Amino acid sequence: AQSVAQPEDQVNxxxxxxxxxxxxxxxxxxxxxxxxxxxxxxxxQFLLKYITGDNLVKGSYxxxxxxxxxxxxxxxxxxxxxxxxxxxxxxxxRDINTGRRALTFGSGTRLQVQP
Amino acid sequence: SQTIHxxxxxxxxxxxxxxxxxxxxxxxxxxxLYWYRQAAGRGLQLLFYSVGIGQISSEVPQNLSASRPQDRxxxxxxxxxLLSDSGFYLCAWSVWTSGDTDTQYFGPGTRLxxx
Numbered sequence: 001a002q003s004v005a006q007p008e009d010q011v012n013x014x015x016x017x018x019x020x021x022x023x024x025x026x027x028x029x030x031x032x033x034x035x036x037x038x039x040x041x042x043x044x045q046f047l048l049k050y051i052t053g054d055n056l057v058k059g060s061y062x063x064x065x066x067x068x069x070x071x072x073x074x075x076x077x078x079x080x081x082x083x084x085x086x087x088x089x090x091x092x093x094r095d096i097n098t099g100r101r102a103l104t105f106g107s108g109t110r111l112q113v114q115p
Numbered sequence: 116s117q118t119i120h121x122x123x124x125x126x127x128x129x130x131x132x133x134x135x136x137x138x139x140x141x142x143x144x145x146x147x148l149y150w151y152r153q154a155a156g157r158g159l160q161l162l163f164y165s166v167g168i169g170q171i172s173s174e175v176p177q178n179l180s181a182s183r184p185q186d187r188x189x190x191x192x193x194x195x196x197l198l199s200d201s202g203f204y205l206c207a208w209s210v211w212t213s214g215d216t217d218t219q220y221f222g223p224g225t226r227l228x229x230x
Contacts, residue, residue, distance in 0.1 A: 034218065043205055043221035044159075090159070094217070101147055101166070101209070101217055102174070107158040
């Protein structure tokens with residue numbers, strides 16, 4: 001079975017500071033990993049994904065994520081946070097070896113960027 | 116470009132009433148389609164997914180059902196709503212292509228309140 005853990009319910013950071021939102025995963029095979037962002041009362045927006053290759057993945061709005069196979073982690077990062085980055089962030093995984101198309105999502109981390 | 120629509124955007128229904136939520140995708144053919152429910156603004160629970168017309172896989176047994184009468188139309192239904200059916204319902208689509216990750220893209224969601 002595949003699973004995702006986002007250990008922090010909320011992350012607070014000051015505008016201009018770097019931010020990290022943590023994600024760890026568990027799959028039996030090889031993972032495809034995703035980050036999505038959700039603004040209030042809106043659907044999820046795709047940010048970035050890891051398939052294979054370079055462990056550092058760059059995505060939308062200046063976000064990036066680092067895949068670490070030994071630590072089974074896929075943390076989301078941004079060098080300089082903006083107030084407009086305040087939202088709910090979801091990590092998701094798909095085990096490519098199972099053939100199951102659906103994603104398993106983490107419980108979400110609320111990012112609050114203070115001006 | 117592809118777009119995904121959901122309606123209605125909000126819905127308030129009494130307990131025991133029927134439900135029909137609709138999702139349509141434009142700009143692509145033979146998409147994989149998904150229904151998720153998000154309770155209390157947090158984690159997403161996969162309800163159903165479909166890889167083609169008339170092909171529905173149920174992830175969680177409950178009083179909801181799904182149908183796919185047309186290639187780009189996905190409907191979520193219930194004969195009798197329960198209080199626990201309240202939540203934010205999200206439809207998503209993806210297209211499998213060789214070498215792609217089957218990335219899912221989400222609609223704007225329907226907020227359902229059962230009273």
